[in-house]
Amino acid sequence: xxxxxxxxxxxxxxxxxxxxxxxxxxxxxxxxxxxxxxxxxxxxxxxxxxxxxxxxxxxxxxxxxxxxxxxxxxxxxxxxxxxxxxxxxxxxxxxxxxxxxxxxxxxxxxxxxxxxxxxxxxxxxxxxxxxxxxxxxxxxxxxxxxxxxxxxxxxxxxxxxxxxxxxxxxxxxxxxxxxxxxxxxxxxxxxxxxxxxxxxxxxxxxxxxxxxxxxxxxxxxxxxxxxxxxxxxxxxxxxxxxxxxxxxxxxxxxxxxxxxxxxxxxxxxxxxxxxxxxxxxxxxxxxxxxxxxxxxxxxxxxxxxxxxxxxxxxxxxxxxxxxxxxxxxxxxxxxxxxxxxxxxxxxxxx
Numbered sequence: 001x002x003x004x005x006x007x008x009x010x011x012x013x014x015x016x017x018x019x020x021x022x023x024x025x026x027x028x029x030x031x032x033x034x035x036x037x038x039x040x041x042x043x044x045x046x047x048x049x050x051x052x053x054x055x056x057x058x059x060x061x062x063x064x065x066x067x068x069x070x071x072x073x074x075x076x077x078x079x080x081x082x083x084x085x086x087x088x089x090x091x092x093x094x095x096x097x098x099x100x101x102x103x104x105x106x107x108x109x110x111x112x113x114x115x116x117x118x119x120x121x122x123x124x125x126x127x128x129x130x131x132x133x134x135x136x137x138x139x140x141x142x143x144x145x146x147x148x149x150x151x152x153x154x155x156x157x158x159x160x161x162x163x164x165x166x167x168x169x170x171x172x173x174x175x176x177x178x179x180x181x182x183x184x185x186x187x188x189x190x191x192x193x194x195x196x197x198x199x200x201x202x203x204x205x206x207x208x209x210x211x212x213x214x215x216x217x218x219x220x221x222x223x224x225x226x227x228x229x230x231x232x233x234x235x236x237x238x239x240x241x242x243x244x245x246x247x248x249x250x251x252x253x254x255x256x257x258x259x260x261x262x263x264x265x266x267x268x269x270x271x272x273x274x275x276x277x278x279x280x281x282x283x284x285x286x287x288x289x290x291x292x293x294x295x296x297x298x299x300x301x302x303x304x305x306x307x308x309x310x311x312x313x314x315x316x317x318x319x320x321x322x323x324x325x326x327x328x329x330x331x332x333x334x335x336x337x338x339x340x341x342x343x344x345x346x347x348x349x350x
Contacts, residue, residue, distance in 0.1 A: 043100040061085045116284025129201035132171035137307040140172045143269045145277040146211040147183035153290040154278040155212040161293045176265040185228040192236040195253035199245035206239045
């Protein structure tokens with residue numbers, strides 16, 4: 001599925017969650033169908049038309065309405081609306097009035113659960129290399145694509161600004177989310193990196209640094225379509241050798257190119273709402289895109305305080321830029337002109 005298709009389902013869910021939604025399905029006689037009956041065909045058709053129109057559903061997405069089920073609200077029954085496109089499905093629940101006139105979409109929030117903690121429960125960390133303090137109370141999870149230029153920017157921010165500043169107060173874990181449709185070597189790199197992680201966490205991070213910093217140098221040509229993957233393989237072996245990896249075992253893993261771990265990571269990302277890269281989760285709080293360091297700091301500080309940890313002091317402000325020196329003395333700008341003001345041209349004949 002293309003990234004735009006992934007984004008469609010995510011955006012659909014977000015729009016559903018904005019507020020309570022009442023869709024008028026038209027006038028018809030009172031109808032109290034039993035819960036075991038299917039939605040009447042004419043009501044089913046109106047539901048589909050309203051949902052397609054309101055949420056701007058693409059024509060190649062099919063919509064199915066479930067049988068009504070009892071709900072906790074008087075005079076309303078629960079129906080599931082399932083949207084399907086290729087191998088992707090998304091189901092959302094609505095309330096349908098028993099007279100078939102009104103469809104209600106509402107967001108029910110369980111205040112007994114921490115949504116961030118529930119998100120973190122869906123993400124597995126076994127065998128994932130860690131940068132920072134493995135016992136830190138705040139974790140940054142980065143769903144990453146080694147070929148994504150925005151991921152390279154986010155990687156640089158995390159490793160050159162955030163981690164040196166927060167030190168042992170945080171840990172950073174990367175999860176695979178290669179967008180193979182637009183990044184041809186991203187999945188191969190993810191598999192190689194996972195093979196390397198089994199041998200040496202330090203080697204994994206060295207490869208991750210290299211890939212993000214050298215994306216522009218890792219390219220295939222029509223004449224040699226495998227040149228990019230061969231380059232990645234060589235770098236993987238080099239970092240493995242430098243860190244004491246079992247080279248025959250590492251080579252066997254790389255040759256197999258098993259995508260099991262990568263697919264599982266993508267499935268986790270889909271489950272927690274990842275639709276693009278990079279996507280960060282700071283103790284479950286989602287941040288999307290190549291963010292500035294200050295935006296990451298805000299989330300980190302909020303989660304550190306929630307965990308009872310004092311955030312580090314803010315970094316010093318950068319020095320103010322100094323005004324450039326102007327050659328030629330005060331006549332270049334004009335007497336009394338403010339710094340940086342343009343010099344007035346001399347009038348002819350004066």
